[in-house]
Amino acid sequence: MKLAMPGRAARVKGEAKVILHRSRYICVFAFCLLFIAGQAAAQKEDWFRTSTGLGVDKPRLAVADFAAHEDPAKPHSQLFTQVVRDDLQFSGIVDLVSPSFYPTQVPTQPSELHNADWTTTQVNANLVAFGNLTESATEVVISAWLYDVRSPSNQAVVGKIYRGAPTDAQVRKFAHQFADEIISRLSGGLPGIASTQIAFVSSRTGTKELWVMDYDGANQHPLTSMHTISLTPRWSPDASRIAFTCFEAGPTKVVSPQICMYSMDANKVVSFPRFRGSNSAPAWSPDGSQIMFSSSMLGNPELFVVDANGSRPKRVTFSNAASTSPTWNPKTGQSVVFVSDRGGIPKLYLMNADGTNTSELALPDKGYLIDPAWSPNGQMVAFSWRRPDGNFDIYIMDPATREIRQITRDSGKNERPSWAPDGRHIVFESTRNGQRQIWTMLADGSQAHLLTMSGHNESPNWSPK
Numbered sequence: 001m002k003l004a005m006p007g008r009a010a011r012v013k014g015e016a017k018v019i020l021h022r023s024r025y026i027c028v029f030a031f032c033l034l035f036i037a038g039q040a041a042a043q044k045e046d047w048f049r050t051s052t053g054l055g056v057d058k059p060r061l062a063v064a065d066f067a068a069h070e071d072p073a074k075p076h077s078q079l080f081t082q083v084v085r086d087d088l089q090f091s092g093i094v095d096l097v098s099p100s101f102y103p104t105q106v107p108t109q110p111s112e113l114h115n116a117d118w119t120t121t122q123v124n125a126n127l128v129a130f131g132n133l134t135e136s137a138t139e140v141v142i143s144a145w146l147y148d149v150r151s152p153s154n155q156a157v158v159g160k161i162y163r164g165a166p167t168d169a170q171v172r173k174f175a176h177q178f179a180d181e182i183i184s185r186l187s188g189g190l191p192g193i194a195s196t197q198i199a200f201v202s203s204r205t206g207t208k209e210l211w212v213m214d215y216d217g218a219n220q221h222p223l224t225s226m227h228t229i230s231l232t233p234r235w236s237p238d239a240s241r242i243a244f245t246c247f248e249a250g251p252t253k254v255v256s257p258q259i260c261m262y263s264m265d266a267n268k269v270v271s272f273p274r275f276r277g278s279n280s281a282p283a284w285s286p287d288g289s290q291i292m293f294s295s296s297m298l299g300n301p302e303l304f305v306v307d308a309n310g311s312r313p314k315r316v317t318f319s320n321a322a323s324t325s326p327t328w329n330p331k332t333g334q335s336v337v338f339v340s341d342r343g344g345i346p347k348l349y350l351m352n353a354d355g356t357n358t359s360e361l362a363l364p365d366k367g368y369l370i371d372p373a374w375s376p377n378g379q380m381v382a383f384s385w386r387r388p389d390g391n392f393d394i395y396i397m398d399p400a401t402r403e404i405r406q407i408t409r410d411s412g413k414n415e416r417p418s419w420a421p422d423g424r425h426i427v428f429e430s431t432r433n434g435q436r437q438i439w440t441m442l443a444d445g446s447q448a449h450l451l452t453m454s455g456h457n458e459s460p461n462w463s464p465k
Contacts, residue, residue, distance in 0.1 A: 021245040049304025064106035064130040073135035074277030076171045087179030087194040090318050092424045097125050115149040125458045140166040162457045193420045197463045199233040199242050217451035235463045236288050240264050243282035250274045283326045286333040294324035309367035316355030324405040331378030339370050339386040346370050418462045427460040
């Protein structure tokens with residue numbers, strides 16, 4: 001039996017949407033983010049706003065131009081400065097001070113920092129990042145600091161020295177690391193996302209292949225050249241592998257959707273068992289030991305679980321309809337949200353990881369519910385909802401209370417959400433500019449950023465680290 005999904009005929013039946021993490025944030029400085037760590041159901045308004053930076057004060061942070069000690073180093077000092085600014089701007093937890101307000105003389109090392117220059121009414125900064133860069137034919141050295149200019153202490157909040165090859169790629173990597181270090185300090189030790197990656201599917205080489213890019217859309221490149229159809233990439237919890245749907249010959253030599261595996265360590269597609277029928281929509285268990293996917297190996301498309309190497313398949317759903325798109329609760333590992341048309345049209349269902357205690361996550365309006373993705377802390381589920389007007393939009397649900405929030409609205413078709421590991425950002429695909437492309441946004445729907453612009457791009461999935 002097929003899941004009826006009008007407008008999605010070109011896609012594999014039962015594509016999965018997975019998750020990545022989300023959490024609450026703790027402030028470490030007196031001036032910093034006053035995050036409320038609400039835990040009870042009565043506080044759900046607070047934890048939703050907290051995770052997205054809504055309704056809270058943000059520290060004002062300035063990033064001075066990093067100084068180049070020699071002219072050849074200027075392009076890389078400018079690149080480092082801009083990447084750090086962009087990363088912090090999109091973090092969702094700071095208010096970046098415009099460089100137009102900066103004092104005439106900016107510091108390049110701690111002895112040159114004058115706090116009073118940065119706390120004037122015009123600048124009004126809480127934090128200042130600055131540093132310098134030297135470069136030779138074989139090495140770039142970047143010294144980077146972050147200071148609290150309103151603290152009586154003269155101790156750096158962050159102080160780092162980066163050494164590596166004098167290439168654009170390496171300088172960008174160092175900038176991401178510095179931005180992540182700042183975000184980690186401002187969010188109670190939780191990691192930033194500037195060094196993460198996004199896996200996706202692109203047809204720009206002629207066939208749908210597995211691609212990867214930096215979280216900000218830089219460094220886009222293909223991972224596979226299988227010359228077939230690839231769909232639904234899903235990172236393993238340790239980010240060493242990507243499970244995805246591909247069209248290859250199964251045991252009967254008939255080409256059908258199968259589960260394929262790409263190793264980031266080996267930089268190639270590695271062997272994974274082939275099963276009878278159609279097999280699609282892989283999802284990793286939180287500990288990386290199992291993969292759940294949709295399979296018709298026994299006739300009807302149902303959910304199966306296998307070990308991470310593809311062995312010991314076990315059926316976990318039993319119905320007279322199709323089940324697909326499983327996503328594991330990343331915190332408990334004990335519950336799974338999935339899509340099934342057992343009620344006539346695709347809806348979201350919640351079950352225990354062993355298939356018991358299944359219940360519908362009912363919503364008050366008609367329409368297709370697909371693409372579930374658990375938030376990192378296991379408290380919310382993002383999903384796509386095709387309302388009666390025909391458009392797909394992205395919503396967030398609290399499964400415990402069924403409360404929902406709409407985070408995209410009336411801007412093309414918005415589908416396949418995937419959470420960043422910081423829980424503050426979501427990557428998704430959208431047709432809002434005409435072609436299907438990959439976008440990111442804060443989890444409240446604000447600050448939407450276009451990441452891909454060439455070809456047809458879909459099925460994004462955010463790496464866990």
